[in-house]
Amino acid sequence: MASGFTNLHRLFLQAAISRRLMTEAAALELYSQVCNLTEEPFDQDNFTDLITQMNEGLNSVELEFRRSQDEVTGAPVIALTNTNGQKTAQVATGYSSTELEYFKHLVEAMVMADDEAYCISSTAALHETGNIKTSEGKPVTLTKRDAEVLLDRFVADKWFIRSGAGAYSLSMRALLELQTYLKETYEEQIQECTLCMEIITKGQRCQVAACAARLHHHCASQYFKNMNNKVCPTCHTNWSDKILIGLSDRTSAPSKVRKRRQRKTNGAGGEANNEGEADNQGEAAGDNDEESDEE
Incomplete structure (x- = not known):
């Protein structure tokens, strides 16, 4: 070199x-x-x-x-x-095996979050310390105080982003460095922007549940800028920019982990119809304590 x-x-x-x-x-x-x-x-x-x-x-x-x-x-x-995207070993530099297991557990919770929220609240992240296990199924011991410090470190190291409402999501560093791992491990959950073909965890989606169209906000802005009537680039139905992937900076994530149900494939659209699809994801995610499917 x-x-x-x-x-x-x-x-x-x-x-x-x-x-x-x-x-x-x-x-x-x-x-x-x-x-x-x-x-x-x-x-x-x-x-x-x-x-x-x-x-x-x-x-x-x-x-x-x-x-x-x-x-x-x-x-x-x-x-x-x-570039060794087959594993998350690249994250391990400076982290103990216990800390790395917590990292992997949080990544899974974000990727599997219900209604394509792709995030986890700080409350849920701390609660998950009691659910961590090694690949052999052995419980991992991590105090909530240690978890708080570790979450701050994940943000400082640019693996996670913390929103104004206290929700943690994957950073651009995580999306770029772990892209192969994410796509292979969570093949059905990881989405790509219809226009730029990069992983998308924050953006807009088609209002038709069976349609696979997903757009980053900046990609949507560029694509629709000269259109009087915005239509989906895939199924050509009217496009609403209110149906979100991820949460806005000020929207609270659920206080407990809610994982999405397995999607059923649709022969025409190739996408699955998620149970509980919401017209306004922010409103759906706001029901923190009333609706929480414990993992």
Whole structure:
């Protein structure tokens, strides 16, 4: 890896390792600073070439810079990821086996959340400390106080995002670095945006239950901007931007884990009809204490 790298490559990589996930604007600023330190000429047009060169060198150590767009803002982002997507071992650096089991348990709760909420409340996350088991089925001991500290650490390490209402969801780092693991482990639950084909956990969905159309907010905005009457890109029915995937920043998630039922495949649409489909997901998720199917 190091043989083909200059000081510019090494300094940029060192800084990227500490950040892991950046907006592309921040990455360009970092590139400019590194060029200044190494007395190399800065040319924004050379940034893509730099990333390509670094990925060629990092391939042997299962690292890669991946580019995408932030699910919420649509801003271009870049993440340094571990390409060994068959497992969540890349998360283990700095975490104990118990902490990693809790991480995996929370990821499952988010992905399996009822009505495509793709999140878990802080109350539910702490409650789940009593339900963690190893792959051998042995109980895992984790106090709620330790779990609180660990949740803050998952956010600080950019694996999770914490909303204004206290709900935890997967960050862009998690979606990029764990994409193979997520797709293979939760094949029926993980959705892709109909337009950009990236994983979607925050966005909009078609009001027709059997339709597979799912759109990031920024993808929907771009797609519909010149349409007088918005229609689904898949089934061509009227499109409502009120039927959400994920929760808004101020919407509370259920206080207990509610996992979605197994979807039944539909021959025409290819998508499943979820029990309890709601026209307004925020309203459905707001019934925190009255409706909670314990796992």
